[in-house]
Amino acid sequence: MVKRRSLISDYCPSARALDAIGDWWSLLIVRDAFDGMTRFSEFQKSLGIARNILSERLRTLTARGILEAVPATAGGTRQEYRLTTKGRDLFPVMVALRQWGEQHLFGPGEKHSSLIERDSGRKVTLTVQTEDGRPIGADEAMILKVPEADVQD
Amino acid sequence: MVKRRSLISDYCPSARALDAIGDWWSLLIVRDAFDGMTRFSEFQKSLGIARNILSERLRTLTARGILEAVPATAGGTRQEYRLTTKGRDLFPVMVALRQWGEQHLFGPGEKHSSLIERDSGRKVTLTVQTEDGRPIGADEAMILKVPEADVQD
DNA sequence: CGCAATGAGTTTCATTATGAAACTTATCTA
DNA sequence: TAGATAAGTTTCATAATGAAACTCATTGCG
Numbered sequence: 001m002v003k004r005r006s007l008i009s010d011y012c013p014s015a016r017a018l019d020a021i022g023d024w025w026s027l028l029i030v031r032d033a034f035d036g037m038t039r040f041s042e043f044q045k046s047l048g049i050a051r052n053i054l055s056e057r058l059r060t061l062t063a064r065g066i067l068e069a070v071p072a073t074a075g076g077t078r079q080e081y082r083l084t085t086k087g088r089d090l091f092p093v094m095v096a097l098r099q100w101g102e103q104h105l106f107g108p109g110e111k112h113s114s115l116i117e118r119d120s121g122r123k124v125t126l127t128v129q130t131e132d133g134r135p136i137g138a139d140e141a142m143i144l145k146v147p148e149a150d151v152q153d
Numbered sequence: 154m155v156k157r158r159s160l161i162s163d164y165c166p167s168a169r170a171l172d173a174i175g176d177w178w179s180l181l182i183v184r185d186a187f188d189g190m191t192r193f194s195e196f197q198k199s200l201g202i203a204r205n206i207l208s209e210r211l212r213t214l215t216a217r218g219i220l221e222a223v224p225a226t227a228g229g230t231r232q233e234y235r236l237t238t239k240g241r242d243l244f245p246v247m248v249a250l251r252q253w254g255e256q257h258l259f260g261p262g263e264k265h266s267s268l269i270e271r272d273s274g275r276k277v278t279l280t281v282q283t284e285d286g287r288p289i290g291a292d293e294a295m296i297l298k299v300p301e302a303d304v305q306d
Numbered sequence: 307c308g309c310a311a312t313g314a315g316t317t318t319c320a321t322t323a324t325g326a327a328a329c330t331t332a333t334c335t336a
Numbered sequence: 337t338a339g340a341t342a343a344g345t346t347t348c349a350t351a352a353t354g355a356a357a358c359t360c361a362t363t364g365c366g
Contacts (some may be wrong), residue, residue: 005182012177012184013250013251013254013265013266014250014254015184016178016258016259017200017250017251018177018180020258022181024176026244027167027175028160028171032162034291058188063154070246071263073214089253089256091281091294092253093246093249095251095281096246096249097171098165098249099164099166100166100170100243100245100246101165101166101167101169101170101173102166103242104242105169105170106285107278111164112166112299113165114297115294115295115296115297116294118293118295119293122283122284122285123283124282124283124294125283126245126279126280127279127280127282128244128248128277128279129278130270130275130276130277130279136277137244138232138241138244138275140266141244141268141270142268143188143269144169144217144266144270145177145266146265
């Protein structure tokens with residue numbers, strides 16, 4: 001398998017995003033990180049991921065600035081993996097995935113975990129809207145491409 | 154490589170969502186579908202994906218009800234792949250990925266395509282909020298787990 | 307109409323990524 | 337201090353992927 005073509009030079013932000021976190025495990029690790037997990041073994045137990053793969057993914061996520069590795073104890077060699085600001089900014093992505101999953105991947109009456117506001121207990125939702133706050137749907141939006149003239153090879 | 158463990162029975166909607174569309178190509182195909190592509194060769198050219206893999210992915214996305222295959226011409230054997238309602242409901246996921254990509258994966262001054270409202274030309278953004286419309290951040294939200302008692306093995 | 311070009315796949319084969327298990331240090335804990 | 341746990345790394349078998357060649361239908365087009 002010739003190494004997968006990188007989309008890092010693509011001018012579509014979604015493509016670059018998928019290039020960074022679009023592999024199988026990364027977003028699951030990030031989900032667990034949002035859930036408060038920080039240690040290698042926590043991720044490993046939660047996801048059932050092979051330890052060599054987890055090791056590689058944590059390294060990559062750290063290299064990409066989504067997680068940061070901080071020493072768990074002073075002078076120790078063990079690490080804690082924490083979300084960076086960049087990582088925490090993936091929150092809307094997680095919420096979007098969750099919302100779609102709730103809508104389409106659970107049977108009626110089937111239980112699932114929920115995302116709520118800590119203080120009020122209210123359900124958290126996500127809205128696509130224009131700058132001035134009007135919610136809109138996919139059919140009302142369009143992609144404005146980068147003009148060819150501005151794209152350097 | 155023993156077949157990847159499915160997360161379809163996970164009670165976390167994000168995990169199920171990733172199980173459905175979390176592989177490398179699926180969301181890129183969906184992105185192109187949002188962009189109006191419908192034909193095998195369009196996807197193939199746009200993504201540079203191997204044709205056997207594209208074939209398999211289109212089959213899977215169709216089986217999962219995210220795309221639907223409709224005959225391109227009456228009596229013909231060629232297909233058109235169109236987003237279903239379930240597929241179009243992935244719009245917020247795409248917007249979330251795009252927004253994160255714009256924020257974190259482009260240098261200052263580097264051009265990228267933009268998502269705008271067709272009629273007004275206004276930028277489209279995405280907000281995480283409570284039911285009553287107040288925007289909130291990741292730190293104000295928490296996951297409410299399914300009580301163990303309600304989870305059947 | 308007939309033939310070349312294109313579209314939409316499928317098959318085959320080489321290579322890479324993944325998973326499981328065993329192995330290695332380092333760090334806790336009783 | 338010894339045994340248990342944490343955090344990896346190495347090794348090996350297997351599955352997933354990619355490229356290219358191949359197949360068969362459809363489309364142009366002269």
